Amino acid sequence: MLLRLPDPAAALRRLLAWLLLAAAGLLALAPTAHAQKLQPVPPLASRVTDNTGTLSAEQKTALEQRLAAFEQATGSQVAVLLVQTTAPEDIAAYANRVANAWKIGRKTIGDGLLLLVAKRDRKVRIEVAKALEGAVPDLAAKEVIDEAITPAFRRNDYAGGLSAALDKLETRIRAEALPAPAAQPDAAQASIDGDERTRSPQGFQWFDLAVFLFLAVPVLSSLLRRVLGRPLGAVAGGVAVGLLAFVFTLSLVMAGIAALAALVFGLLARTGPLGGVLPGSFGGLGNRGGGGWSSHDSGGFSSGGGGFRSGGGGDFGGGGASGDW
Amino acid sequence: MRRLFLLLIATLALSGCGYNDFQRLDEQTKSAWSEVLNQYQRRADLIPNIVATVKGQANFEQDTLTKVVEARAKATSIQVTPETLNDPQAFERFQQAQGQLTGALSRLLAVSENYPTLQANQGFRDLRVQLEGTENRITVARNRYIQAVQEYNVKARSFPTNLTAKVFGYAPKPSFTVQNEAQISVPPTVDFGAEKK
Numbered sequence: 001m002l003l004r005l006p007d008p009a010a011a012l013r014r015l016l017a018w019l020l021l022a023a024a025g026l027l028a029l030a031p032t033a034h035a036q037k038l039q040p041v042p043p044l045a046s047r048v049t050d051n052t053g054t055l056s057a058e059q060k061t062a063l064e065q066r067l068a069a070f071e072q073a074t075g076s077q078v079a080v081l082l083v084q085t086t087a088p089e090d091i092a093a094y095a096n097r098v099a100n101a102w103k104i105g106r107k108t109i110g111d112g113l114l115l116l117v118a119k120r121d122r123k124v125r126i127e128v129a130k131a132l133e134g135a136v137p138d139l140a141a142k143e144v145i146d147e148a149i150t151p152a153f154r155r156n157d158y159a160g161g162l163s164a165a166l167d168k169l170e171t172r173i174r175a176e177a178l179p180a181p182a183a184q185p186d187a188a189q190a191s192i193d194g195d196e197r198t199r200s201p202q203g204f205q206w207f208d209l210a211v212f213l214f215l216a217v218p219v220l221s222s223l224l225r226r227v228l229g230r231p232l233g234a235v236a237g238g239v240a241v242g243l244l245a246f247v248f249t250l251s252l253v254m255a256g257i258a259a260l261a262a263l264v265f266g267l268l269a270r271t272g273p274l275g276g277v278l279p280g281s282f283g284g285l286g287n288r289g290g291g292g293w294s295s296h297d298s299g300g301f302s303s304g305g306g307g308f309r310s311g312g313g314g315d316f317g318g319g320g321a322s323g324d325w
Numbered sequence: 326m327r328r329l330f331l332l333l334i335a336t337l338a339l340s341g342c343g344y345n346d347f348q349r350l351d352e353q354t355k356s357a358w359s360e361v362l363n364q365y366q367r368r369a370d371l372i373p374n375i376v377a378t379v380k381g382q383a384n385f386e387q388d389t390l391t392k393v394v395e396a397r398a399k400a401t402s403i404q405v406t407p408e409t410l411n412d413p414q415a416f417e418r419f420q421q422a423q424g425q426l427t428g429a430l431s432r433l434l435a436v437s438e439n440y441p442t443l444q445a446n447q448g449f450r451d452l453r454v455q456l457e458g459t460e461n462r463i464t465v466a467r468n469r470y471i472q473a474v475q476e477y478n479v480k481a482r483s484f485p486t487n488l489t490a491k492v493f494g495y496a497p498k499p500s501f502t503v504q505n506e507a508q509i510s511v512p513p514t515v516d517f518g519a520e521k522k
Contacts, residue, residue: 092461138458139451219329317360318461321454 075181105314112314135176234266343486
């Protein structure tokens with residue numbers, strides 16, 4: 001079908017391809033906007049990230065397994081990170097940056113906690129998401145550091161200190177009345193909507209969309225139908241509207257609705273012969289456009305401690321406490 | 326055909342003029358600002374407790390203590406309304422008052438190092454932890470405000486959305502500057518770093 005296209009259609013397809021590329025490029029750029037000479041945020045591959053080589057493989061696995069079990073029991077996500085240094089930032093600033101980049105904590109609840117050790121700086125910090133500030137207030141975090149971490153770390157017992165600290169922290173989080181964990185966390189959904197805080201509220205998108213549908217779609221689809229002919233014009237109109245809607249609202253759902261509406265309009269306006277085959281192929285395109293969003297791992301949830309995926313809901317406002325040893 | 330094109334362009338212009346973006350960004354800066362105020366208030370609420378604890382310490386430097394009390398009084402006396410955001414001078418006054426309070430507090434904590442009984446006082450240590458947490462929260466809230474304002478100001482200044490901003494009166498908003506950043510955030514970091522020694 002594509003081979004028999006007249007020239008204008010080929011040009012149009014090229015244009016659409018460029019639009020798609022541009023949209024994908026925008027998406028790819030968005031999260032990495034702030035890169036400076038600061039310490040990089042390590043990728044979140046597992047619950048325990050050790051960049052210092054302090055923990056043995058067994059110790060790391062043991063900590064990961066207990067944290068995985070804890071998440072299965074309560075839903076709260078706790079991560080441990082060991083780095084050499086946080087310079088030039090102080091540990092509080094770095095911890096906050098890492099925690100807000102990882103966004104550990106369930107999507108709708110945001111119950112995450114990060115235990116950060118800067119080994120060469122001899123500093124440690126417990127960074128608490130806003131949702132857990134009630135369970136682990138600053139004073140409690142300080143107490144955990146003073147009573148569990150500092151003494152053990154002074155004896156060079158890092159795994160023991162971390163384990164003792166996690167004991168205390170888990171007890172505190174368990175005591176908080178948080179919603180029970182869902183049977184199967186909807187991770188795909190979470191990663192798609194992950195960046196919602198910087199995005200607009202729903203109402204604005206609906207408004208834009210309405211303007212779009214009422215004015216632009218008839219114009220666009222009649223134009224395209226004139227150039228490309230009936231069925232193809234309707235499809236091209238749908239694709240174009242979908243892409244434009246996506247560029248404006250940065251929302252796949254919106255784009256999909258807009259594209260579908262445009263397609264239906266294009267077909268109905270001159271009662272095209274094509275049936276319900278097209279909308280299906282359409283949704284496929286819309287989905288592919290946003291593939292760049294779901295971040296790192298593809299491995300689902302395994303209790304073994306491997307494939308860990310952030311819930312994406314943690315909002316860290318600077319709560320927690322720091323200490324040294 | 327021509328009319329159709331014109332209509333299309335008009336439609337795109339309508340969505341592209343950025344009016345809705347200004348609504349969103351304006352609200353975003355306001356809520357970020359509320360969080361900044363919230364955390365400054367939290368600090369102001371902590372100070373009476375700190376002052377009371379320190380007063381219990383025999384022959385504590387009265388001068389340092391008075392300065393904290395005065396700076397707090399000054400900082401809390403400044404009326405902050407949403408309009409503060411649209412008034413660079415009021416914003417500046419607010420920022421200076423809070424900066425003075427930060428300075429006075431960090432001096433207080435530095436001086437308290439000379440009093441071992443105060444350092445051993447559990448109540449005082451707890452208050453220090455809470456103060457440190459509050460300063461961290463202030464930093465985070467300020468950073469978020471700066472980011473929100475940055476996004477807003479870029480919209481308000483760049484073409485063509487600056488035309489929309491002019492028509493509807495969305496002026497660029499003031500933000501925390503680098504100079505004030507240094508003035509406000511450096512002293513406490515030094516003190517808190519030496520906290521446990």
